[in-house]
Amino acid sequence: MxxxxxxxxxxxxxxxxxxxxxxxxxxxxxxxxxxxxxxxxxxxxxxxxxxxxxxxxxxxxxxxxxxxxxxxxxxxxxxxxxxxxxxxxxxxxxxxxxxxxxxxxxxxxxxxxxxxxxxCAYSQMHFATLLGNKFSVIDMAESHNMYYYNLIIQHRFDTRCASIRNINYPLPRPGGDPYRSINKEKEIALNGGNSDMVNTAIAEAVSAIEEDGAEVITFGCSALFWLKPFVRNGLLELGWNVPILEGxxxxxxxxxxxxxxDIDASSLMFPPDHPSKWRRKKVF
Known part of the structure; x- marks a missing residue:
């Protein structure tokens, strides 16, 4: 079929x-x-x-x-x-x-x-702003936070983003802390165990709502997307019924x-090499 x-x-x-x-x-x-x-x-x-x-x-x-x-x-x-x-x-x-x-x-x-x-980031941000006044991002490491910070500005959502919340579970790399492993925490959570990473993500989502004014929760790095159902359920148990998105x-x-x-990006945003029309001035 x-x-x-x-x-x-x-x-x-x-x-x-x-x-x-x-x-x-x-x-x-x-x-x-x-x-x-x-x-x-x-x-x-x-x-x-x-x-x-x-x-x-x-x-x-x-x-x-x-x-x-x-x-x-x-x-x-x-x-x-x-x-x-x-x-x-x-x-x-x-x-x-x-x-x-x-x-x-x-x-x-x-x-x-x-x-x-x-x-993923672009799509989450657009859907998030359809669902609430402001969204927050749950992310996993300081360097990634600041890279993602620039994505939010680049996509012009800096006035709609309440915050980036860092749970400090970096991706695996040389010199990293083996006890702060995303893979291990994911395995614990999927097997029904008590995951510190899940608990931290829920706590930061609550803080984003209560302290930062977030009405929608999104995720930064795709290595965190698996957290969506755990954060959603954790918030619901605490009485917070807000949309949770993943990329x-x-x-x-x-x-x-x-x-x-049947639409695509504007050719004024991405002009071809030899545009048939051109603008003398670009304003902000």
Whole structure:
């Protein structure tokens, strides 16, 4: 039975299979390699989708977290997206990864081929502002917080973002604290145990609501997206009924909406090399 959509999902980067810092599977069928597949599979039910593992990280064998690493990941992902667009096989491109490296550049490429490109931070922020006056971001490390801070400004949501809340569970990398492991905390939580990371995320979400004025909760790094049901349930138990978003489902659903509406980014935002019309002045 044919599906309604044909999407290309591409990870921000990949790591060698023997890396000691793996935070998601890099081998097996696409359903195994797509992080938190069980949480987003309903959003993919009407989608015929391909998954690209992402370009192998050139900076080292650990996940991307700081600005230098994001820049390198962006440069490596751009040609993958161009090749997918040139194939003309897809209705939309979905960039995976909370920090969305290369998003603006990939949107520029996609527009040339009439293919919408969505990404996780951008999509979460847009949906969040449909649902409440202000949103907060639960994120995992100081360097990533400040990278994400710039994304919020770049996407012009600085007046709608209440705060970024740091739970201080960095991605695995050389010199990191082995006792603050996202993978270990995820395993504890999924097995019904008492996870300090989950408890901290819930506590920071409560503080975002009570102290910062957040009415919607989102997540920064995609390594935290699994927290969504735990934070949602934890808040409900405390009496807080607020929307909780994660990037994969938002990016997939935004891509569907753009395909359904037959729209893409403005060519004034991403002008071609030789535009038929040009503006003498750009105002702020």
């Amino acid at each position: 044919s599906k309604k959509y044909k999407f290309f999902l591409v990870n921000a980067f990949s790591l060698p299979a023997d890396s000691p810092y793996l935070h998601r599977p890099v081998e097996g069928p696409k359903e195994v390699r797509l992080m938190n597949y069980d949480m987003v599979k309903d959003h993919l039910g009407d989608v015929d989708w391909d998954l690209h593992h992402g370009a192998t990280a050139t900076y080292g064998d650990w996940p991307v977290e700081n600005r230098e690493e994001f820049a390198l990941a962006a440069a490596a992902r751009i040609p993958i997206v161009r090749e997918a667009c040139e194939s003309q096989k897809y209705d939309a491109i979905v960039l995976l990864g909370g920090g969305e490296p290369g998003f603006f550049e990939c949107r520029e490429i996609g527009l040339k081929f009439g293919i919408p490109v969505t990404a 994969y489902s938002c990016a997939i659903e935004l891509a569907k909406s753009m395909v359904n509406l």
